[in-house]
Amino acid sequence: LLLILIASISRATNPPLTFTGTEIEEQVFIADTHCMNVSAGPTQKMNLFQSVTSALDNTLAGDPTAVIFGEDVAFGGVFRCTVGLRDKYGKDRVFNTPLCEQGIVGFGIGAAAAGATAIAEIQFADYIYPAFDQIVNEAAKYRYRSGNMFDCGKLTIRAPWGCVGHGSIYHSQCPEAFFTHCPGIKIVVPRGPVQAKGLLLSCIADQNPCIFFEPKILYRAAVEQVPTEAYQIPLSQAEVLQEGSDLTLVAWGTQVHVLKEVAAMAQEKLGVSCELIDLRTILPWDTETVCKSVVKTGRLLISHEAPVTGGFAAEISSTVQEECFLNLEAPISRVCGYDTPFPHIFEPFYIPDKWKCFEAVKRMINY
Amino acid sequence: MAHITSKPKQRGALRQQPFDSSAEKPQFPGASAEFIDHLEFIQPNVISGIPVYRVMDRQGQIINPSEDPKLSKEMVLNFYQKMTLLNTMDRILYESQRQGRISFYMTNYGEEGTHIGSAAALEPTDLVFGQYREAGVLMYRGFPLDLFMAQCYANADDLGKGRQMPVHYGCKDLNFVTISSPLATQLPQAAGAAYAVKRENSNRVVVCYFGEGAASEGDAHAGFNFSATLECPLIFFCRNNGYAISTPTNEQYRGDGIAARGPGYGLMSIRVDGNDVFAVYNATKEARRRAVAENQPFLIEAMTYRIGHHSTSDDSSAYRSVDEVNYWDKQDHPISRLRHYMTARDWWGEDEEKAWRKQSRKLVMEAFERAERRLKPNPELLFTDVYDEMIPPIAKQRDAMWRHIQQYKEHYPLDLYEK
Numbered sequence: 001l002l003l004i005l006i007a008s009i010s011r012a013t014n015p016p017l018t019f020t021g022t023e024i025e026e027q028v029f030i031a032d033t034h035c036m037n038v039s040a041g042p043t044q045k046m047n048l049f050q051s052v053t054s055a056l057d058n059t060l061a062g063d064p065t066a067v068i069f070g071e072d073v074a075f076g077g078v079f080r081c082t083v084g085l086r087d088k089y090g091k092d093r094v095f096n097t098p099l100c101e102q103g104i105v106g107f108g109i110g111a112a113a114a115g116a117t118a119i120a121e122i123q124f125a126d127y128i129y130p131a132f133d134q135i136v137n138e139a140a141k142y143r144y145r146s147g148n149m150f151d152c153g154k155l156t157i158r159a160p161w162g163c164v165g166h167g168s169i170y171h172s173q174c175p176e177a178f179f180t181h182c183p184g185i186k187i188v189v190p191r192g193p194v195q196a197k198g199l200l201l202s203c204i205a206d207q208n209p210c211i212f213f214e215p216k217i218l219y220r221a222a223v224e225q226v227p228t229e230a231y232q233i234p235l236s237q238a239e240v241l242q243e244g245s246d247l248t249l250v251a252w253g254t255q256v257h258v259l260k261e262v263a264a265m266a267q268e269k270l271g272v273s274c275e276l277i278d279l280r281t282i283l284p285w286d287t288e289t290v291c292k293s294v295v296k297t298g299r300l301l302i303s304h305e306a307p308v309t310g311g312f313a314a315e316i317s318s319t320v321q322e323e324c325f326l327n328l329e330a331p332i333s334r335v336c337g338y339d340t341p342f343p344h345i346f347e348p349f350y351i352p353d354k355w356k357c358f359e360a361v362k363r364m365i366n367y
Numbered sequence: 368m369a370h371i372t373s374k375p376k377q378r379g380a381l382r383q384q385p386f387d388s389s390a391e392k393p394q395f396p397g398a399s400a401e402f403i404d405h406l407e408f409i410q411p412n413v414i415s416g417i418p419v420y421r422v423m424d425r426q427g428q429i430i431n432p433s434e435d436p437k438l439s440k441e442m443v444l445n446f447y448q449k450m451t452l453l454n455t456m457d458r459i460l461y462e463s464q465r466q467g468r469i470s471f472y473m474t475n476y477g478e479e480g481t482h483i484g485s486a487a488a489l490e491p492t493d494l495v496f497g498q499y500r501e502a503g504v505l506m507y508r509g510f511p512l513d514l515f516m517a518q519c520y521a522n523a524d525d526l527g528k529g530r531q532m533p534v535h536y537g538c539k540d541l542n543f544v545t546i547s548s549p550l551a552t553q554l555p556q557a558a559g560a561a562y563a564v565k566r567e568n569s570n571r572v573v574v575c576y577f578g579e580g581a582a583s584e585g586d587a588h589a590g591f592n593f594s595a596t597l598e599c600p601l602i603f604f605c606r607n608n609g610y611a612i613s614t615p616t617n618e619q620y621r622g623d624g625i626a627a628r629g630p631g632y633g634l635m636s637i638r639v640d641g642n643d644v645f646a647v648y649n650a651t652k653e654a655r656r657r658a659v660a661e662n663q664p665f666l667i668e669a670m671t672y673r674i675g676h677h678s679t680s681d682d683s684s685a686y687r688s689v690d691e692v693n694y695w696d697k698q699d700h701p702i703s704r705l706r707h708y709m710t711a712r713d714w715w716g717e718d719e720e721k722a723w724r725k726q727s728r729k730l731v732m733e734a735f736e737r738a739e740r741r742l743k744p745n746p747e748l749l750f751t752d753v754y755d756e757m758i759p760p761i762a763k764q765r766d767a768m769w770r771h772i773q774q775y776k777e778h779y780p781l782d783l784y785e786k
Contacts (some may be wrong), residue, residue, distance in 0.1 A: 103589030106555025146545035
């Protein structure tokens with residue numbers, strides 16, 4: 001009851017984002033009120049991009065080797081994540097690179113290997129692929145192949161990620177699945193500002209190369225009270241946002257908020273009690289929390305925007321059926337993007353919205 | 368040689384004045400040049416392109432005495448001994464692959480001068496990124512024969528813990544970053560490392576070796592461009608040895624080699640005779656001095672010839688004539704040219720040559736035999752260093768492997784591995 005009360009107050013102070021275009025269902029961001037006590041210090045109202053700036057600011061302040069680079073980061077970045085940092089910390093620490101993702105990541109690997117905390121920005125996750133060789137063949141394998149003589153653990157790559165309403169094929173992608181098949185890197189996706197800052201700071205501190213995907217649709221829409229000082233949220237720990245007994249819902253990033261609504265709908269319309277898990281770290285992922293939940297509920301629904309075939313839901317599904325086979329009351333359900341490129345005008349039909357997820361919940365309950 | 372002041376001048380396309388439409392000069396932010404009123408294409412100059420700097424002729428005679436670095440006898444003897452020791456190690460390890468003792472090998476025949484000349488011009492703290500045919504750099508820095516062998520045999524002494532194919536050397540103590548197979552990936556990494564080194568104010572340079580084939584990769588373009596725009600103290604050292612496996616240079620590029628690309632990126636560039644160890648030394652020495660003093664990258668294209676096959680998986684008689692190879696082996700070889708220089712000064716003779724051949728062969732054979740007898744690393748090391756710390760899923764897989772091995776142990780070569 002208390003949670004619902006807090007949530008409704010939060011809604012009042014942080015009105016939900018609605019898309020322009022009246023036929024499109026509204027997509028809501030629900031601010032973190034449930035979150036565990038991440039930090040005791042003073043907080044400030046920040047949206048997602050501001051929480052990223054805050055994390056970067058804390059990093060540059062505390063670590064003289066830290067540098068931030070990528071396309072257009074000097075003036076503040078196309079999503080304003082680096083506003084003010086160049087003026088504050090100097091042009092040798094916050095600088096533009098030429099337009100070349102393989103160069104950005106390669107440069108970052110080398111800087112990290114030489115001892116600098118290197119924070120590379122890729123302008124859109126859709127453009128990360130030229131850096132695929134550097135990430136998979138180099139960064140991920142640096143420590144292993146050198147017998148631990150060399151590593152690029154000080155490298156963090158950040159990229160805007162996910163659907164944004166009008167992003168279409170090349171401004172909406174969620175490429176995490178390509179990278180989960182790569183031992184040696186970590187992949188993290190936050191659901192809001194408080195999570196973003198803590199998880200980003202953990203990625204930066206982590207002594208392994210990390211990719212941090214930032215849901216771009218939440219950059220302005222997601223607003224929370226975020227601690228101004230540095231704090232870390234542990235990696236490889238999923239978070240149970242809401243406990244339940246009938247069905248486990250798993251997602252990361254924006255889709256966590258969709259499933260929050262689905263959980264509410266399931267309770268209201270079906271009397272179904274859902275347990276909601278934000279995976280947070282996609283690689284290495286927290287199998288224990290997810291499996292423990294499915295052992296309890298017997299039903300699992302995983303949802304992501306990325307196409308269903310080979311998407312990360314497949315990995316979760318496979319592991320859960322290995323570990324929890326006898327506990328399953330219904331086949332594991334994946335509500336994901338279709339096996340098509342991310343379309344422009346057809347986005348409302350493409351995305352795994354709350355109705356598709358709700359329908360999947362119904363099918364599972366009635367199995 | 369001219370003394371360069373240490374404060375770097377402002378470089379790059381930085382406009383100081385506002386645009387002025389009454390001015391005769393072009394006002395475009397992208398280039399500063401004059402107007403031209405007639406149509407004229409710039410012709411690429413590959414016939415008489417960038418000249419090849421050399422100090423010795425093919426017989427080891429100094430051409431222009433003011434260019435002779437006049438290195439001490441001790442240093443020159445060391446050059447010679449390192450080049451020949453490398454050559455001896457190459458012969459023995461190539462043969463050992465033929466005999467099935469190691470799985471793979473790449474020789475350095477003909478390119479010893481590029482390794483030794485450049486390595487000698489660096490400080491031990493300078494960071495080196497290589498491609499795969501720079502073993503002489505590591506040898507010059509003091510990497511012991513035992514550790515070369517250990518890596519090739521992937522035995523328990525291998526610093527790399529047996530994880531990579533032969534010749535993928537690395538050594539943290541000698542500031543030689545571990546080699547990786549993908550080509551040219553090291554170029555933008557070297558730029559990033561140089562940037563970090565610049566910020567440290569440690570007066571170090573980063574050196575990045577690569578072949579003329581690797582220079583075709585996108586990563587090479589990225590490395591050149593980043594190093595120039597970000598003003599990195601970096602030496603790009605290209606070994607242009609005429610072939611990328613079977614692909615000759617006229618199928619690799621149509622311009623004037625790699626050196627000619629440098630100015631396109633804003634890089635100070637030079638082409639040198641890679642088989643002239645003093646030319647390589649002089650160019651690297653001066654590039655290093657200026658790269659550190661001025662925080663700008665340098666490109667050295669060392670022309671040479673790959674006398675050996677690409678690797679033990681290659682038979683180059685399939686794409687080039689024996690006569691061609693013999694020319695370079697007999698008429699223009701870095702080791703012979705240096706020997707002529709030494710014998711002309713009575714620093715070396717028949718007796719020294721015989722004694723050294725015997726001794727170097729003995730050193731290599733002894734290391735070889737030790738490496739042969741050594742066990743392979745413990746299979747635990749299959750699972751470590753994926754991350755800085757062991758993570759649960761990998762630990763689980765490791766445990767499963769050991770349980771499996773216990774059950775099926777007769778099917779696994781456990782006796783070859785440390786316990």
